[in-house]
Amino acid sequence: MNKGIYFYVTISTDPEGYHLLHRKECKRLPVKEDMVFIGTLYNLNQALSTARINFKKVKPCIKCCIRYSAPIIRETVRPVLHFPQKMI
Numbered sequence: 180m181n182k183g184i185y186f187y188v189t190i191s192t193d194p195e196g197y198h199l200l201h202r203k204e205c206k207r208l209p210v211k212e213d214m215v216f217i218g219t220l221y222n223l224n225q226a227l228s229t230a231r232i233n234f235k236k237v238k239p240c241i242k243c244c245i246r247y248s249a250p251i252i253r254e255t256v257r258p259v260l261h262f263p264q265k266m267i
């Protein structure tokens with residue numbers, strides 16, 4: 180039997196502008212005031228697409244979402260070159 184999972188999205192974002200998707204039982208859940216309940220959903224994919232209707236950039240919490248499901252997000256990692264800017 181598949182039971183729905185309660186999913187929440189944080190209102191605040193990380194430094195890159197992403198809202199985090201959490202399951203109800205996550206130990207890293209932020210304070211209530213910083214969360215939006217998006218629904219009772221059956222899997223991470225469904226939760227992500229629902230979250231993305233309301234929030235442009237959403238990524239699943241590593242603690243509660245990634246850990247319990249196969250990684251579905253392939254984020255392309257772009258190397259950033261950090262050259263010290265020389266003041267001449």
Ligand SMILES: [Zn+2]
Nearest residue numbers: 201205240243
């Ligand atoms: Zn979480």
